[in-house]
Amino acid sequence: MKILFTLLCSLVVNLSGADCNIDDGLQNYSHEVFQCLRSVPLGPDEKNVTISQIKYYLDGYSYRDLVLNLTGPPIGYGSDSINIFKELDRISDLNHENTFDFYQNITQLINSMHCAHAYFDTPCFNSFEILTPYVFRFEIDQVSGRHIAYGQEYESFDSFDEKYQVNIADSEIKYVNILGLDIYKDETSELNEGTYTPEEAIVNWAKDNQGSYRNPYAREEFARSYSFYVRSITRYVVPQSFNITYGYIDHTDNQWKQLIIPYGIYSYGRFTNIGDLCPVNEYYQQSNDSSLSYEMNKSKLREIKKMTKYESKEKQGIMKNFQTIIKRLEKKAQIKIRERNELFWGKKMQTMKNKSSKYDFKSQKVLNNPPTESNGSIHSNNLKYKQQRKNLTSRNADDYIKIYTSKDSSLIGYYIASLKLGIIRIKSFSQEDLDDFQYSLYMIVRQFADQKSPYHSKKILIDLRYNQGGYVRHPYLIFRFLFPQADYPIWPQSDQVRSDINKIYGVFQDLFTKLEIEDSDIFLDDQTGEVIYNYYNLEGSQRTTSVNLADGVQDSITVNLTKRATYYAGHLDKIKEYSLDQQLFRSVHWQPKDVNILVNGYCEGSCAMFAKQVHQKKVGRTVALGNFGGVHNKARYDVGTAGGS
Structure with missing residues (x-):
């Protein structure tokens, strides 16, 4: 399982703070309120521990060197060149007297990176807007x-x-x-x-x-x-x-x-002492040693390595439980990313669930059942379908039909009868049930592709607006299913930045590959195609990013990388299993002129990977909505962002 690491640090904070008064609810932002926010002194160890912790996490950040000179002229579409570690040192050298000013500087730095998967939640101040x-x-x-x-x-x-x-x-x-x-x-x-x-x-x-x-x-x-x-x-x-x-x-x-x-x-409350809002991470009460995180993680690493010494049966049980925990943590990370980047998404998803029955037809129950017909058709009475299509087209209120939805409503199929248009709305690639997502996609495409279906579609629209990404496997499995005519290879080449934190993840990844390969994303040798069981330990390469700034300053960052290998999840392809008996596997149902991809700049991570494949393989047309205020006329931008994935 590929994990997106999110920068969310739990940090040590000083509890002392001068008395002040901020009332509950809305009030004027004033000098008195500002001084109240700045009333918690910065502890003697707080700055050093915080900076060292952030560096520890960012050491394994995929864009650690690339933010120095991002693609998109002049630098990252007008962003600033950022040497993260130098900027953190600069913040550390400033004479901060209170926690507020210190954390505001860090917040400004992390936000300036413009990355979907690296952000900093300031402690103490989450009760104020x-x-x-x-x-x-x-x-x-x-x-x-x-x-x-x-x-x-x-x-x-x-x-x-x-x-x-x-x-x-x-x-x-x-x-x-x-x-x-x-x-x-x-x-x-x-x-x-x-x-x-x-x-x-x-x-x-x-x-x-x-x-x-x-x-x-x-x-x-x-x-x-x-x-x-x-x-x-x-x-x-x-x-x-x-x-x-x-x-x-x-x-x-x-x-x-x-x-x-x-x-x-x-x-969100009445406060007389901001220090009361700053809980101390108990771990840092034990010692002031700034290298504790590294030592703690090395200790955990030794515990993980002990797993390899257990007997096979016991080891499998431990790994099953361990993988369940990892999946749970991964899900939490995905939720945090969505909560930050998509406002009220949870409420929206629940609303979509509540409204789902409003547009369901009686035939929905039949269509939702697993396929059993051997001839590949959804129903057998073609005349019945023609009459149903006629009825659907004649009623404007029913022209926009929802035909299928995944359990968590992250994937929905719509049909516009008057246009004979099938719409695949992919709200997210971060699903509660990975198998249900694949099955739901299969059912939607099956109904759009079957010429005997009342929802047979001559064109399809894949709506990726506001898709915040998710699991890396889904874009490639979906692409293989929808566009089998595309040139190969479609599985991407991949490498990772070497760091202490990524080394720990590498141990997890290697263990999953050895013991739970049937449920794990894997890496293949790009020459032999064989599975790599010790990916992180293989000899890799280096990557250097340089920049020449307008003021004549030159800067460069070099990072060590793992071996470049092929990311692969084809053995996790459930869609292939579903479609083999229905003549859908390796079948081309829509030509490029009949496929449109709808994006609006919010397409992140794995969503960006999918949009990129569609564009590069020329299997459809991309329609981008936007250009706020007309300020970007005659400018070209990526339809999505890889963020930190």
């Missing part, structure tokens, strides 16, 4: 094609319009000043420092503060939809000013006006 007083509702100007921003209030809070006797809600917002200054300089027509159009303000903020996405559009779209307005202090830095200024055209009298108004801070 910074809010802009208003959100923007964007509409497209039919003449210029650019966005027009209108003010909109939060549904769950009291009206700021009523509080300040203004009419910003539903008025056109022309400019905002994020520093709380006047929109214009000294009553002139020159814009003041910090003044931007609403879309410019979001674009600039997303570039500096929004992690997770390499693609600028995806960052900006996420900021536009949520994070520009609601910023958890545990994940984002606080504003540079306590106020924000709105310049707007009042919709009641069509007059230009401006309002300087405080940012808000929402507190």
